[in-house]
Amino acid sequence: MSTxxxxxxxADLARLEQWMCSVTDPIQALRRGTLHLPVxxxxxxxxxxxxxxxxxxxxxxxxxxxxxxxxxMLFLAIGLELGDTSDDYGxxxxxxxxxxxxxxxxxxxxxxxxxxxxxxxSSNRAVWPRVVALACVRPSEHGGVSQLVSVHRLHxxxxxxxxxxxxxxxxxxxxxxVTPNSDxxxxxxxxxxxxxxxxxGEVRLRYMRYWIEQGHQRIGQALSxxxxxxxxxxxxxLNSPTLMxxxxxxxxxxxxxxxxxxxxxxxxxxxxxxxxxHLLRLWLDPLTTS
Numbered sequence: 388m389s390t391x392x393x394x395x396x397x398a399d400l401a402r403l404e405q406w407m408c409s410v411t412d413p414i415q416a417l418r419r420g421t422l423h424l425p426v427x428x429x430x431x432x433x434x435x436x437x438x439x440x441x442x443x444x445x446x447x448x449x450x451x452x453x454x455x456x457x458x459x460m461l462f463l464a465i466g467l468e469l470g471d472t473s474d475d476y477g478x479x480x481x482x483x484x485x486x487x488x489x490x491x492x493x494x495x496x497x498x499x500x501x502x503x504x505x506x507x508x509s510s511n512r513a514v515w516p517r518v519v520a521l522a523c524v525r526p527s528e529h530g531g532v533s534q535l536v537s538v539h540r541l542h543x544x545x546x547x548x549x550x551x552x553x554x555x556x557x558x559x560x561x562x563x564x565v566t567p568n569s570d571x572x573x574x575x576x577x578x579x580x581x582x583x584x585x586x587x588g589e590v591r592l593r594y595m596r597y598w599i600e601q602g603h604q605r606i607g608q609a610l611s612x613x614x615x616x617x618x619x620x621x622x623x624x625l626n627s628p629t630l631m632x633x634x635x636x637x638x639x640x641x642x643x644x645x646x647x648x649x650x651x652x653x654x655x656x657x658x659x660x661x662x663x664x665h666l667l668r669l670w671l672d673p674l675t676t677s
Contacts (some may be wrong), residue, residue, distance in 0.1 A: 389449040395426040419467040431468020443645035450639035455524045462522040470671035482666035505625035505652040506595035510562040512579045516670035520643045523636035527664035531656030535632045538592040538648045555617035556583040561602035591647040
């Protein structure tokens with residue numbers, strides 16, 4: 388979706404920028420319907436329809452040049468048309484490298500420059516954003532390419548070629564918990580068990596292998612040979628070039644992903660220390676108001 392030629396967008400942006408200057412904390416103050424932004428609201432509805440549809444994602448490109456602050460507010464305003472924001476990481480989360488490794492410290496992989504692996508967001512059973520959205524303030528110097536995989540295509544291949552693997556993935560796996568302000572006690576981790584794939588109502592995926600391995604290790608319950616084999620088959624498919632769509636986010640680009648029907652990832656990256664990679668992320672749940 389290109390926004391470059393959408394009539395009326397610049398007028399909405401001017402209205403949004405003027406409002407930003409009138410409030411102390413615009414990120415917290417902005418709510419759906421706070422301002423009359425008809426073009427931005429229409430864009431949001433188009434994005435929501437696409438993300439809820441069979442494709443499950445939408446790339447937004449050719450966003451007019453603007454300040455990072457205005458880009459943040461445009462991103463939030465569009466996101467509010469898709470759902471209510473989750474505050475688990477803060478309303479608008481900065482995806483930047485903090486200099487650590489998630490393999491040394493239980494931190495989200497989004498806070499590192501390492502490859503994420505193909506996954507869905509949130510290892511916490513109680514926290515399951517239905518939409519994950521990203522906006523690029525500044526890309527990396529090299530790498531950091533986004534990766535997308537259709538869960539429906541993945542499931543179809545498993546059902547056809549690896550039914551035993553599919554049955555394993557429909558059973559619960561324990562996950563470690565890294566969501567900020569969550570209870571990480573051993574009992575909470577034991578209770579944090581749920582299937583990787585679900586076929587109830589619609590096919591859905593919840594997966595990040597590293598936190599499954601860490602969860603089972605923390606509670607002293609080793610993964611069985613059949614479980615490990617199933618994860619290997621799953622990873623092989625998730626990383627198959629025939630299933631994966633890749634694209635680099637450039638400044639101003641936005642990506643909206645159905646976090647249940649599309650798995651996503653990011654390659655490792657190298658950044659310019661003076662101009663570090665900076666993305667924004669929203670976790671969104673379905674709207675509770677009309």
